[in-house]
Amino acid sequence: MRTLTPIAAGADVRTTIGGLVVTLTDELLAGLGDSGLEQVAGMLGTDPATARIVTQAVAGAIIGGMARDAEHLDGADALLSALDEHKDTDPFNGDVASLTRDGHSILGHVFGGQGTERAATGLSQLAAVHPGAMMKLLPLVAPMIMSLLADRAARRNLDARALADELDHERSTLPAKLGDLVTTLLDGIFGATPAQRTSPYDTAALTRGHRNASRREITPGTATPDW
Numbered sequence: 118m119r120t121l122t123p124i125a126a127g128a129d130v131r132t133t134i135g136g137l138v139v140t141l142t143d144e145l146l147a148g149l150g151d152s153g154l155e156q157v158a159g160m161l162g163t164d165p166a167t168a169r170i171v172t173q174a175v176a177g178a179i180i181g182g183m184a185r186d187a188e189h190l191d192g193a194d195a196l197l198s199a200l201d202e203h204k205d206t207d208p209f210n211g212d213v214a215s216l217t218r219d220g221h222s223i224l225g226h227v228f229g230g231q232g233t234e235r236a237a238t239g240l241s242q243l244a245a246v247h248p249g250a251m252m253k254l255l256p257l258v259a260p261m262i263m264s265l266l267a268d269r270a271a272r273r274n275l276d277a278r279a280l281a282d283e284l285d286h287e288r289s290t291l292p293a294k295l296g297d298l299v300t301t302l303l304d305g306i307f308g309a310t311p312a313q314r315t316s317p318y319d320t321a322a323l324t325r326g327h328r329n330a331s332r333r334e335i336t337p338g339t340a341t342p343d344w
Contacts, residue, residue, distance in 0.1 A: 140290045142176045144265050145258070148209045160253055161246045170295075171244050175251075175258045177291045177299040178236055182227035183266075184284035185303060193277035199226075200267035208260040220256025223263055232306040239302040 139147075146169065149157070158168035187193040208216055224233040237251035270280055291299060 141180060141262060141265050141269070141287050142173055142290075145176050145261055146172065148261065148265070153209070157254060161244065161250050163244055163246060167244050171240065171246070171251075171254070172258065173291070174240055174243050174295050174298060175254060176262060177288065177295055178240060178302055179224075179227060179255075179259055179262050180284060181288045181299045181303050182232075182236075182306075183262075184281070184288045185307065186227065187277075187281035187284050190277055190281075193281040197270065197275070197277050197280050200263065200270050203260065203263040203267040204271050205268070206260075206264045208264050211260070213257070216260050217253075217256045220259040223259040224255055227259070228306055235306050236302060239298075239305065243298060 146154070149172070151165070154165045154168050154172065157172055158165045161168055161171060163171070183196060187196055221233070224236075228236055233255060234248075234252070237248045237255055240255075241248040241251045266284075269275070269283070273279070273283075275283060288296075288299070
């Protein structure tokens with residue numbers, strides 16, 4: 118059982134496990150535990166050690182996509198609103214079918230129309246696993262990241278700008294090789310560096326809410342922030 122404790126007020130408030138400052142990916146791996154990683158290994162047809170690395174990369178890609186979206190304030194606002202739907206949830210013990218549906222919706226917002234397939238293909242090369250297996254893992258991990266991020270945002274009372282800063286910090290914590298892989302992957306999906314992209318956000322659409330996402334046409338490789 119993991120114990121999460123905030124550092125004392127006035128410090129750099131980061132989530133801790135056993136007194137050590139951790140990232141969202143650390144929390145994800147702690148939540149999955151050995152049994153969860155064994156299940157991931159079975160899904161991918163690999164060993165738990167490789168499954169751990171792949172899970173780190175999947176989490177990094179999702180967090181990196183969110184960080185890119187949040188570079189625009191309207192995107193950060195939309196993500197912050199969407200996090201309300203994921204507070205106090207327990208995706209680590211959720212129904213797989215429900216998690217998968219929610220996960221595909223989240224991934225559509227993060228990566229755009231065909232971006233999820235591109236992410237699965239790129240990530241599958243990390244461990245020589247079939248892209249189809251990665252397409253099963255991605256939507257399971259996405260709600261876990263959303264739930265962990267939602268709890269963190271609520272605990273720290275993050276506003277949109279602070280959320281964007283938090284995500285930027287998170288994507289900088291990946292090990293160098295994984296970080297390079299994720300950056301290359303996201304550049305391939307979005308087709309440009311963040312500085313070159315214009316804001317993809319439809320501010321007026323924010324009022325339509327997260328549940329309308331399945332009825333919208335999504336442009337491939339374009340993030341859709343009206344969660």
